[in-house]
Amino acid sequence: MEIYLETERLVLRRFTADDADLLIELDSDPAVMRYLSGGEATAPEVVRDRHLPYIIAGYEKHPGLGLFAAHERDGGAFVGWFHLRPEPDGPLDEAELGYRLRQASWGKGYATEGSQALLQKGFAELGLCAIWAATMAMNSGSRRVMEKLSMSLTGTLPTPDDMMTVEGAEHGGVRYEITKERWEQR
Ligand SMILES: CC(C)(COP(=O)(O)OP(=O)(O)OC[C@H]1O[C@@H](n2cnc3c(N)ncnc32)[C@H](O)[C@@H]1OP(=O)(O)O)[C@@H](O)C(=O)NCCC(=O)NCCS
Numbered sequence: 001m002e003i004y005l006e007t008e009r010l011v012l013r014r015f016t017a018d019d020a021d022l023l024i025e026l027d028s029d030p031a032v033m034r035y036l037s038g039g040e041a042t043a044p045e046v047v048r049d050r051h052l053p054y055i056i057a058g059y060e061k062h063p064g065l066g067l068f069a070a071h072e073r074d075g076g077a078f079v080g081w082f083h084l085r086p087e088p089d090g091p092l093d094e095a096e097l098g099y100r101l102r103q104a105s106w107g108k109g110y111a112t113e114g115s116q117a118l119l120q121k122g123f124a125e126l127g128l129c130a131i132w133a134a135t136m137a138m139n140s141g142s143r144r145v146m147e148k149l150s151m152s153l154t155g156t157l158p159t160p161d162d163m164m165t166v167e168g169a170e171h172g173g174v175r176y177e178i179t180k181e182r183w184e185q186r
Helices: 019-028 044-061 110-124 139-149 180-185
Strands: 001-005 010-015 066-073 078-085 094-101 130-136 154-156 171-180
Touching: 001 110, 010 110, 019 044, 019 078, 019 110, 044 066, 078 110, 110 130, 110 139, 110 180, 130 139, 139 171, 171 180
Parallel strands: 094 130
Antiparallel strands: 001 010, 010 066, 066 078, 078 094, 130 171, 154 171
């Protein structure tokens, strides 16, 4: 297992080709997918043939960045994933933070804990100067995580065409950001 980082309660590691079932199970919970697909599960073949190969290829393309599996240090239960990665054609010193956790892991502070460690690594070790995150305006839990990370609301976003049927689509999305300077001063 290739450990990416450790926090007080979590271990983040690279995904491997054997991890499709973890991702399929995560994306099959309507509550997890509520503000992503409107609750619809991701098709297993899409996870196997597109998502997982893309995640694994990303480790080579952008060393140090990517999407990582999170497990509890105590017992090893799969918690979900976090990502820190540049936009496809964006600057390499900026990255997007993201997270998707199993419902059983919600409400324990894990999203905040994993994200804090990623921001620290991104700014202190990976040379990032800004980290941003986006979510549906209605996704209060995700917004709260961004606020607890000292990220600032920097703008609103239109709902992507393929998310127009998601609950709250009419309210659009929000973008939060934090600079290295702000992170160090928080
Ligand atoms: C959003 C998500 C990552 C939060 O994970 P988590 O580990 O429960 O988050 P944390 O415990 O670190 O913090 C959540 C905060 O939001 C608050 N919160 C959670 N749900 C909320 C809601 N519906 N309304 C308002 N606040 C909410 C919590 O009370 C907590 O704040 P607090 O510490 O001030 O009490 C998790 O629910 C998830 O994976 N959801 C499904 C996928 C998703 O929506 N991902 C984000 C897409 S951009």
